[in-house]
Amino acid sequence: MSPPRRNAVPPDPAPPTELLVLAGLPRDLTERVAALLLAAPGTVVVGHDLRDVADGRVRRRVRATTLGTADTPATRTDSTTDVRLAHGCVSCTLREDLLPELLRHAGTATRVVLHLDPVLDPEQVCWALAHVRTEAPGGGRTVVTDVLDLRGVVTAVDSSSWLDDATGDAVLDDRAVARLPDDDRIVAQLVTGQAEFADVLVLDGTTSGWTLARTHAALARLAPAARRTTLATVTADPDLLGLRDLPADARRGRVDDVHAPLLRGTPPLDEDCGLALHLFSARRPFNPERLHEAIDVLLDGVVRTRGRVWLATRPADVLWLDSAGGGLQIGHAGSWLADTSPDVWQAADPQRVALAAAGWDDRFGDRSQDVVVLVDGARPETIDAALRAALLTDEELAAGPGAWAELPDPFGQWHADPCGPGPARTPLEQHHDRGGHD
Known part of the structure; x- marks a missing residue:
């Protein structure tokens, strides 16, 4: 007698490809963090250089480390492509190239790292990842976060200059960053926004003990749920960048409603270092x-x-x-x-x-x-x-x-x-601002 047939147990579905956003003004520091992340097999790092976006051109760079096999060691690839846009703006870069590029790696990579240009605010990019529909590789339209698992945001911080930047009035033209159309933000607005939205803050740079203490006091109140670490620490243990053991109140790329509580998490309420x-x-x-x-x-x-x-x-x-x-x-x-x-x-x-x-x-x-x-x-x-x-x-x-x-x-x-002749608008506000006007 033949043994009774049993229904085959379907294999567990493969976990979705993880997505991590890497932000920060210091280009050299974010590059070092990107290199640490790229060391893990199955990682793809996607970045767009926006310095020529006003002329309708951006440079897309895609780096990858293959998973490898028992017989084939992991290998590295690095390609750069000039992308021409119908209009020279960040929104076109997102809609026409960045979002489709992220979706292209879904299911083929273990983790995708979106390495933001230094001038970009991760909050507004994460809003686009969750709300702007784009063509899916298999047909139809979708948003990136329905396909990729957005794990959160890592922001690189220069300990020697961040607090001066955050409290000053320097303009972006003073820095070697892209000059985006209709972007009148100052450096302080950029660096505080990048830090405030982070799940992990990676600090590096030589400074005095007093400045470092004041920087930590500011970041503890600005981003109380974020883990603060150093480049030396994550170099020794890159798994700290994986965002797998964050606290329950971690932001993980979620954009708050304007009516959400203003004191997110449990920031210290006492004074520290002024x-x-x-x-x-x-x-x-x-x-x-x-x-x-x-x-x-x-x-x-x-x-x-x-x-x-x-x-x-x-x-x-x-x-x-x-x-x-x-x-x-x-x-x-x-x-x-x-x-x-x-x-x-x-x-x-x-x-x-x-x-x-x-x-x-x-x-x-x-x-x-x-x-x-x-x-x-x-x-x-x-x-x-x-x-x-x-x-x-x-x-x-x-x-x-x-x-x-x-x-x-x-x-x-x-x-x-200070009052000016025109509106001061951040790069993605044609898609998303607090007021929703174009």
């Missing part, structure tokens, strides 16, 4: 003209400011305030839930609805001022007093919304400080 976090909150609107006069207090002795702002002249609008060093921007970021229809509530993120309901005000609903400031030398009480003086007075508040609408409002739809 650095401290200050939270400003209020339940009445700002007088726009007085706020415009007061925002200079956020540009001196401050590393970073971010938060939601409510102007008396715009009762429906959530504005997002964002500063680093000597640069500041305020832009439209959506609408308050107050006075909206039930379908807006139903479509809103459940966490946002819960937070709004918990702090609901009978008169103003979920409208509020919530701003976090990372100070470095500035006194929190000075900042608090300046912002509170910019709120509507009791008399102005009693005058009501009709009178508020007539107040002078120096803020455009997107405002940059």
Whole structure:
């Protein structure tokens, strides 16, 4: 008698190809980190040099280390290709070349490393990875994170210069980086954004013990969930770059909603080396003209400011305030839930609805001022007093919304400080900004 047939057990599916984003302003340091990652067989490193993007050309570099076999050792490949774009912009680079190139390695590599050009902000790139649809190799359209497993972001930090960069007003033209069209960010906005969005911060550079202590104090408050390590440490143990044992509250490339808690993770709330976090909150609107006069207090002795702002002249609008060093921007970021229809509530993120309901005000609903400031030398009480003086007075508040609408409002739809003739926009804002306007 033949033995009974048994159903074949299908093999476990192969794990998806991992995706890791590598960012940082110091080109030589990110290159050394990329080389460490490339040492692992099955790794592909994809990078785009954007220094000629304004002329409609970028250079794509793809490096790979094969897996090898028992009979064939792993080998290295390195190719560079000039890519011509229909329009000279970062968005075209993403849509036409970078995203399809990442998808091309899905299933054939163990890990893909996206090595960003020094001028790019990883938060906005990660937003594109999760939201911008592109042609899939097998047909149809998809987003990269539906195919590749985004493990997180590694940011390289030059310990000798990062804090000066983060608190200064140097412009990108002062550095050997790409000059992107319509990009008026300063160096401080770039380096704080790169550090703030990291899951692992790799520090290197020779500096004094005091400067290093202050840098660590700033990074602990700017990116509290990120693991801080050194290039020497990861050189001895490259597995630390694998992002496999991060804490539960690690960001892992996820872009927060504008209404998410401003104090992500558990940052230290005490002062250390002159650095401290200050939270400003209020339940009445700002007088726009007085706020415009007061925002200079956020540009001196401050590393970073971010938060939601409510102007008396715009009762429906959530504005997002964002500063680093000597640069500041305020832009439209959506609408308050107050006075909206039930379908807006139903479509809103459940966490946002819960937070709004918990702090609901009978008169103003979920409208509020919530701003976090990372100070470095500035006194929190000075900042608090300046912002509170910019709120509507009791008399102005009693005058009501009709009178508020007539107040002078120096803020455009997107405002940059120092004031300039045009909007200051970051490279991907035609696809994604806090306000969503083009």
